[in-house]
Amino acid sequence: MFSKHSATPASAEAPLSPYRRPxxxxxxxxxxxxxxxxxxxxxxxxxxxxILCRDYRxxxxxxxxxxxxxxxxxxxxxxxxxxxxxxxxxxxxxDFGNDRFYYSSDVMxxxxxxxxxxxxxxxxxxxxxxxVNLEDTFAELDSILRGEGDSAPENPAYVCISYDTDLxxxxxxxxxxxxxxxxxxxxxxxxxxxxxxxASIHALRELSVSxxxxxxxxxxxxxxxxxxxxxxxxxxxxxxxxxxAIKLGWKVRLCFDPMIAVHDAAAVYNAMFDEVTAAxxxxxxxxxxxxxxxxxxxxxKEMRRNRPCAVTCYPYELSDGVYxxxxxxxxxxxKLAVDRLSEVMPRxxxxxxxxxxxxxx
Amino acid sequence: MIYIACAMYMEAxxxxxxxxxxxxxxxHREQVFVGEEATVIITGTSPxxxxxxxxxxxxxxxxxxxxxxxxxxxCGCSDVSVEPGTLYLVNSILEHATGRSFYPDLPYTxxxxxxxxxxxxxxxxxxxxxxxxxxxxxxxxYQAAIGHFTxxxxxxxxxxxxxxFDANKISPTVxxxxxxxxxxxxxxxxxxxxxxxxxxxxxxxxxEAVIDYFCRSLHCSVTMEHELRRLIQYYELERGNAIAxxxxxFPLHGLDYEGDVLLRSRKEGKDVLEAFRNSCLC
Numbered sequence: 001m002f003s004k005h006s007a008t009p010a011s012a013e014a015p016l017s018p019y020r021r022p023x024x025x026x027x028x029x030x031x032x033x034x035x036x037x038x039x040x041x042x043x044x045x046x047x048x049x050x051i052l053c054r055d056y057r058x059x060x061x062x063x064x065x066x067x068x069x070x071x072x073x074x075x076x077x078x079x080x081x082x083x084x085x086x087x088x089x090x091x092x093x094x095d096f097g098n099d100r101f102y103y104s105s106d107v108m109x110x111x112x113x114x115x116x117x118x119x120x121x122x123x124x125x126x127x128x129x130x131x132v133n134l135e136d137t138f139a140e141l142d143s144i145l146r147g148e149g150d151s152a153p154e155n156p157a158y159v160c161i162s163y164d165t166d167l168x169x170x171x172x173x174x175x176x177x178x179x180x181x182x183x184x185x186x187x188x189x190x191x192x193x194x195x196x197x198x199a200s201i202h203a204l205r206e207l208s209v210s211x212x213x214x215x216x217x218x219x220x221x222x223x224x225x226x227x228x229x230x231x232x233x234x235x236x237x238x239x240x241x242x243x244x245a246i247k248l249g250w251k252v253r254l255c256f257d258p259m260i261a262v263h264d265a266a267a268v269y270n271a272m273f274d275e276v277t278a279a280x281x282x283x284x285x286x287x288x289x290x291x292x293x294x295x296x297x298x299x300x301k302e303m304r305r306n307r308p309c310a311v312t313c314y315p316y317e318l319s320d321g322v323y324x325x326x327x328x329x330x331x332x333x334x335k336l337a338v339d340r341l342s343e344v345m346p347r348x349x350x351x352x353x354x355x356x357x358x359x360x361x
Numbered sequence: 362m363i364y365i366a367c368a369m370y371m372e373a374x375x376x377x378x379x380x381x382x383x384x385x386x387x388x389h390r391e392q393v394f395v396g397e398e399a400t401v402i403i404t405g406t407s408p409x410x411x412x413x414x415x416x417x418x419x420x421x422x423x424x425x426x427x428x429x430x431x432x433x434x435x436c437g438c439s440d441v442s443v444e445p446g447t448l449y450l451v452n453s454i455l456e457h458a459t460g461r462s463f464y465p466d467l468p469y470t471x472x473x474x475x476x477x478x479x480x481x482x483x484x485x486x487x488x489x490x491x492x493x494x495x496x497x498x499x500x501x502x503y504q505a506a507i508g509h510f511t512x513x514x515x516x517x518x519x520x521x522x523x524x525x526f527d528a529n530k531i532s533p534t535v536x537x538x539x540x541x542x543x544x545x546x547x548x549x550x551x552x553x554x555x556x557x558x559x560x561x562x563x564x565x566x567x568x569e570a571v572i573d574y575f576c577r578s579l580h581c582s583v584t585m586e587h588e589l590r591r592l593i594q595y596y597e598l599e600r601g602n603a604i605a606x607x608x609x610x611f612p613l614h615g616l617d618y619e620g621d622v623l624l625r626s627r628k629e630g631k632d633v634l635e636a637f638r639n640s641c642l643c
Contacts, residue, residue, distance in 0.1 A: 018469045018557045025452070025467070049475060051453050051464070059464050066466075066511040069559065073468045263599055304591070313595035315588070315638050329642060 019073040022111070023173070027051050027059050029079045037132040038078050044173045045076070055079075060108070060125045068307050070126030071113045071230075076173075081106075081131040086140050086159070098158035098191075102144065106131045106176065107165035112197055113230035116258060116311040119164060121299025128165070130174060138183050145189055160193040168196040171203045184212040195255065199233035199241035209249045214286060216253040217242045221272035224260050228311060235272065239279040246284050254280075256337050257291030257353060260311060261329050266336055273340040282344035290337045291353030292330045297321050362428040363399040363551050366415050366506070368406045368498050371536045372434050375544030376401050391418050398552065408458075408482060408501035415505040427558050429514040430506045431551055433543075435522035435536065436478065436496040439489040443521050445535075448543045449476035449494060451517035456500035457481045457490070463503045466513040469557050471550050478519060486525045494519050514558060518547050568604045571618060575607060578616050578623045579630030589634060596641045610640055 026048045032038050033052070042050070053059060056079035089101040108129040109119055131137075145157055161167060161180050171177050177194060184192050185208075195216040219242075220228075222235045233241070245252050254276070262268055293311065295303075300323050303312045316323035324330065334352065341350050363380075367373035370392065376382070382394035382401050391414040392403040402418045404411040424430070438447075452475040454463040467475070479492030480500035489495050499517055506515055520543045522531050564572065572593060576586050597603040611618055614633045624630050 018553075020468060020470050027464075049452070051477070053453075053462060053464075058462050062464065062512055064507050064511045066513045069468060069511075069513050070466065075466075308591075308594055310595055310598040313591045313598065315592055315595065315641065326642070 017072075021047075022074045023048060023076045024073070025049050025051065025075040027053050027056070027075060027077045029053055029056050029077075031080045032078045032132050035080070035132040037134065041076075041078060041130065041132070041174055044175075048076075053077075056129055060123070060127060060129050062125070065125050066306075067120060067124065067126035074109075074111065075127040077127055077129045078132055079129055080133050081136065084140055085131060085137045086144065089160070098156070100144075100157040101160075102157060103160040103163045104137055104141075105164045106134055106137055106161075107167060107170065107174070109164070110166045111169050112166055112232045114197075114232070115228040115230070115307060115309045116260060116293055116295075118295055118299050120306060121295065121302040122164075128170075130170075134176065134179055141183075141187070141190070145187055156189045156191055158191045158193065160195065162193070162195045166196050166198060168194060168200065168203060169198040171198075171200070171206070177203075178207055181208055181210045181213060185210060193253070197229065197232045197238065199237035201241055201244045204241065204245060204248065204250075211249075211251065213251065214253050215245050215250045216255050216289075217245070218255040218257070219272070219276060220256075220260075221262075221268045223268050224262060227262070228260065228309075235275060236279070239276060243280055246281060251286040252284075253286050254288040256341075257289050258293035259291065259333055259337060260293050261314070261325050261333060262310075265333055269333065269336055270340070273337070277340075277344050285345060285349070287349040287351060288341050288345065289351045289353065290334060290341070292325050292334060294322055294324045294353075297323060362424065363555050364419070364422070364424055364428060364430045364506075365399055365401045365551070366404050366411075366430070366432045366502055367401065368404055368411060368434050369536070370403055371533055372540050373401045373403055374537070375540050376433070376548065379544060379548050388418065388421070390414065393418055393422070398555075404498065404502065407497050408480065411498040412501035412505040415502055416508075419506065419509045424509045427560060428510070429516065429551065429555050429558060430510045431516045431518060431547070432499060432502045432506075433518045433540075433547055434496060434498065434520070435531075435539065436494045436519040437485065437489065437523050437525050437528065438476075438494055438521040439492060439524065441524050443524075445521055445523065446539050446542055447521045448473055448546060449478075449519045449521070450474070451476060451478040451494065451499065451519055453477045454500045454503055454517065455479045455492070457492075461500070463500060463507075464512070465503070465515045465517060467516070468513045469554055471553075473518075473546075473550065476519065478517060484528070486528050489525060494521070495525075516551065516554065518543070518550075564604075571604055571607055574618050574621065575611075575616075578621075579633055580624065580627040581630060581634075582627065585627075585630065585634055589637070592638055592641050606640070610637060 023045055026045060028050055030052055056077045059077055085106050086102050086104045089103055109123055167177050180192055184190050190212060192213045193216050194213055197218045217238060219235060219238055225232055225235060242252055297318060317326050338350055338352060365376050377394045380396035380399035382396035382399060385393045385395045394401040400422060402415060404414040450473040452467055457479050476494045478494045478496060478499045480496055484497060485495055496519060520539050522539055576589060581589060593603045596606055614636060616622055
């Protein structure tokens, strides 16, 4: 059941970083080992130590983990999901006016390390779980697309496939985006949203362009990226990536969500919008979303315990179980974003996350 | 501080010497040796006595968030090609009696090979049942220590002593030789791991006195104190020098740190706390 020796040769010299390489440890559920997708993923990880386990929860749900530290040396856990991985969209998620709004969670956790990320409040671990039985998710979506149990089955289904992770950043290892695109191409009435902070033009060029997919690129000002979005690409790299995606024919959504009320936020965000509008052909942007940072009380409690930082220590206002910026702080920031975007694109293509309507105001 | 748990004194002796530990006589049931960098605990052999001894010792020693734990001891190995004296760092522990598994994190680079350990209730000499490394304490010590250490601060070093069938060749001299040979490597690795544990930033005594005065002067409840400390932390992270901000804030609201002036009621304290919150957001 257990590994005998490390497949990774021991390092003789003391390296610069004290941490072991991400994905140098791969835990594999016994049930997952026979899946072709497991073998495909393992073949993309040339130097790794594989440890067999009975159930991914033995590792992912251990008590007394240190998720912040684990982010420096993430392990990969390959597992078979025993339950549905497609969920109806949560109230705090933007649905872009779609009635049949779902998200799928075939990968839990993200390679990036954003201090404000809700996943830190949601998961007890910083490691990444990948469910290799993607076909079961597709089968479940088949029944959703057939409209089983749905009052308005004629409406198209909108599925966010990269909510609890960043699938595109993992594409060289997992290949899940390609699998999703193949699925979407054969299923009319399905639109996918692929949200990412990745700037890998190489990964993008490996994919077939699909008009069934909205590439949702999250943009933040560089001071926010440097302070809070650890290991993510710079703003200019993300803009270069977005420009290339537009050139290749992808539908590109720009996500200014979450906006963070940093010191001198107006100047910081104005500088970002200057850079965005100069770098991108805004008339070719599919749409844009704007939203302030907001988080459920339970998640913030956990995040404050694990990672006291400027974004978690901020004195938010609590209402209906969700922490938000006070209106005096948040409203001007939202207005700034909407005003700046309205200068370069039609207002109806700007989606604003709103407590009351949850979509365009 | 590095907490090292060994089943037998013979296994612990090189660490007691290396870290210049002295016996702590306040422990009556287990032997505990305390040094500046390490504390060595002799747990006794077999799962239950070992877990009880370690639990009891750790409850009294009260390790902190920057301390690490290690279990160092001999083990059997099913692979006859593995030489006695080979040192493994354990990456998974199976408790044979219950079938439960435990996984230390091993976040840092090191030069030791990894191995899976199975903990049996008693010494096994012939059939290891598919296990690679075998001992009689590892799983029990993991469960005793997990209440005090996070999974990234627990290490299990196992030194191969036999392959089951040749266990009768292990004499006290052999045990001492094997441990003496492995101890310098283990000690160096543990010191390195301990140095990597992120250190929490703390206020100085003077800074803490200012914060404490602020809490007292506002008649803070526990909830108010949590909020106040979080605001101070937010200000420190976002703008820097929160204590200087506090000192400037005090006289604006009738507070005097040097004079230890207190507000009349908690109600007034709540108003000042609100004002402090607003001052942090400006």
